[in-house]
Every structure is written in C-alpha cells, then in structure tokens.
Amino acid sequence: MFVDFSSRPPSLQLDGPASHLSNYRRVYEGTERQVTHGGVSEDPLAAYLATYERLNARHVVLKARDLRSTFGVRISNEDVAAFCRQHGERYIGFAGVDPHRGELAVEELETAVRELGLRGLNVQGFEHKLAIDDPLLFPLYRKCVELNVPVNIHCGTNFSTQVSMMFGHPAALDRVMVALPELRVCASPPGWPWVQELLAVAWRHPNVWIGTVAVRPKLLATPHSGYEPLLQYGRTILKKRMIFGSAFPMMPVEKALAEFDSLALPDSVREDWRCNNALEFLGM
Template sequence: MARIIDVSVNFKPHTQLRLYDVLGIDKSTAKGLDPEACIAEMDRNGVAMTGIVANVVQNGVRGELLATHVDEVYPVLQKYPDRFFGWCGIDPLGGMETLRYIERAVTELGFKGVHVYPHWFGVPINDRTYWPIYAKCCELGVPITMQVGRQSPRSGGKLCARPQWIEDAAYDFPELTLIGLHIGVPMDYEMTSAAIGHENVYIIADAHPPSTWSQHFVDYIAQRGFANFDGMKKVMWGTDWPVQNITQSLGEARALDIPQQALDGLLGENAIRILKLDVPQ
C-alpha cells in the first residue's frame, strides 16, 4: 500500500504577517502546531509522516526577523521520530552564523533539509549570497527547498525566486537536491521546465490547493505531454499548514485526473525516495 507524506507544515505561523489577513487564515493557529492534534488528523487520513518547518521570515521588507528556532521544533521530532521530520528554516543573509546553524541542525538534531523563503530577504536565489549555503547543503548531503514563483501576496517583498533562476544553482551544484516550493505559481511552466532540464531539481506542490492547480501542472504529474519522461517522480505533496488542512487537500488531490501510480508518487512515495525518509511499508 502506498504511503502518504505531508512534506510541508509550518511549526509556528507568524500571524503578524499581512499574508494571513490576505488569505483569510484562522489566527487561532497562532499558538502553533499541536503535535497530538496533528497526529490525530494524520491518522484519520492515513498520513504516515509530516515535515515540520522551523520557518524564518521577515515582517515585511527589511522588517523584524520572525524566526522559529530549530531548538523549538526538536523536542517534537525527538518525541515522535516516526511521525515527524524537520526542515531547518534559515536567514540567507546570516553569513557564517547561518552555515553553523545549518550544520548543527543537520548533524546534531537530525533535520532532513534546509528551507528558505527568499522573497522576504530581497536577494535572488541565483545571487552569490546563496552559494555558500548551497555548498554547505552539498557537504552535508541534504536538500534545500525554497519558495519559488511570485512573492507572498501583499508582502511587499521583492520577486527573488523565478523558477528558472534555480537552474543556475542546479548547474553549478549537480549533486545538490534543489526543491521548488509552492509549485512556482504563477510560473509553473518555468518550474516544470527546470525539473525536466535538471535531474537534481524537484517540486513541492503545497500552499496552493490541488483544485487550483493548472492543467499543465496536473499533466506534468501524470507524465503526459512531449518530453515529460519523469514528471510522476518529481513532485511531492504538502499542505503548508495552516494554509491548507490535510483532509481537504488530500480530497482535492485524489479528485484530479492523475493515474494511480503517479498519485501514489505525488502523495508520498516520491518524498520517501527524494528525502530519504525511513517510513515502514
């Protein structure tokens, strides 16, 4: 039986951000993730494991840093190692402090990868600022996932992550697993093009409900269309909670015109392979 993995859940939603008002997200989630309640919903929906993001953003352009430290997330990972894994959110402008933070999160606390929201920091993902971060991820053998596509609604942030810009890093770091968050909307053609062009580029389909995915993106997952040889192996599903909840998002994903093999990959099997997760059959 195929396993289901929610690869993207925010540990502590930063409701100070205007984004939450724009999207109409319930601010009762401000208290953050309740692990036991999350596991209960996972169990109701057959979800084996969830990826928790120690998220880091700025409160508007050049605003206050709003950071969830990995030490806040670690107790949950330690208590439920078979249900949760961690993403180490970073400030890309932190220099050596950021590199040391990544190393500790991965080598001492067991975080599975690095996570960044580029638009909040004003530096494009193909700027040399990121090259030491990419190199550190290569050294540690962990993936980096980054929000690509337009900046968050009404954030005032700068467009810093067109999906095509991920290709500069993919070319210079062929052994690094690079993952585009949020599908690259509204530039999903660019995102799938980057994944087609580079073996080390993958996609997380989170934040945007499956019912809103473009036909092009659905066809990519289903591996339909010219020159689409591995689309069903390249995309991972996530909710980006509290933006979506598991029950509704899974229901919408299953309603799409996607063959079962591709759906199994999307909902979990791809994540297990790409992120090297230890999940029982």
C-alpha cells in the same frame, strides 16, 4: 499512506509579530477559516497530531525559519527538532538559518543537521529579501551538498506586499542548478505565475522536484488557473518529481488530500505524488 511536505503545528509559531505576512491572511482567509473553525477540540495540538494519525501519514515535514535580519522573527531549529523528538519519527524537520549571518549561518546549518537531527534546509527567499541565486545563499547550498541533505526553496510569487514577487522567479533556480547539479531541491510552491518556466527547470535538471504546496489541488484541473500544466507534465515526464503538501494551516489536511485524490491521475502516479517521490527526495 502519504507524506505531507509542508505543515506547521499549532505549537510552532513565529516568535514575534509577522507583519510581513498580513496579506497572506487575506489571500488564504477562506481555507484558513476552515481550519480555525472546523474542529471541536479544545486542544489544537492534540487535534493536529490526531489528524495525521487518523490519516496514516508516513511523514510530515516541518520547517524552521530564521528571519532575524529582515523581519525580526523565527521558528528556531531547536524548537523544530524538539517537536520531532517528542512526537516521533513521523515528523521530519528542516532547518532554517539567516543567510545574512554569513559563516555563522553555515555553522548553524551544520549543527542543525549533525547535532539536532534535522533533515534538510528551508529557504524562503522572499522573507530574506534574496533571489534564489543570490551569492549569500551559495555557501548554504554547498553545505547541503556536503551534508547530503535536500533544500526546500520557495518558488513563485509571494503575497507579502513588503517585498518583491520576483525573489521567487524559477529562472534563478536554473542558474543554481547549473552551478550545483548535485543539489537536491524541492521548489515549492509550484512556481505560479511562472509554472511553465519551473517545469522547464525541472525537465532540465533531474535533481529538481516540485511541491504542490500552498495551492489548492483542485486548481491543477481548473481551466485558465495557470496551474494546469503541472497536471499534464506531472502525470507524464515529471511524474516522479511531484510532491504533495497541504501547507497546513493554510488549508485543512483532509480537504487538501480530498481535492488531490479527485485529480485525474493514474493510481500509480497518484501514489508517487502522495508518498514515493517525497521519500526519494528526502533520501529515505
């Protein structure tokens, strides 16, 4: 059993051309090709649902995104909530709102949680052209504390050549946690090339988890990859705060799990990364 903290069904696509992500297709070409050409089903959604059924997923986290002010596209809260309602309790939705909309964004977050049943907030700062500690984000963070829901925050570099990579620097997350220690945060992807800095933030702040999302798990055991400290700290002092995510369709779910299961982790720690830590982060 496992929780996949990052997955996007074939039926939940950005509602317009995502030109700012074109360089991602180059970076992830190899693993995305395995998803595109690796199956025989004529129905991608049916294959997607069957994969999680076959692998006995406990939960799968789906994330809305609202980039109307910056790139003119979104995956709406309503669509994510409808998918979760239709396909059952296995699927958990996180809201996406546009921080540039100010108080309207805060109201949309509250509606998404209280009325649509979404379970957290997704902040992809580079897509909003905002650093993690930008003042526009703090009303949303405070609303998450009020609603007692967690937030997923993009941390580390991004591969969009239209925005700065510095929007994801983990030092900004440290400043957020100093101001709002009650906020529950999963930093994902896991901080590269500032992995050590993110580990320091998580060590300092007990409400920070790290999601190994959008990175091949085998890189955590690959010398000189820059990801190796995640494995060292993730099986010792931070073993209760590491969360697995496949980032499908960037990588096939089964391949991500197979690479993760090959890592040198004690069985109890492996189960924490696979499932238990995510359940605690989600308040479940």
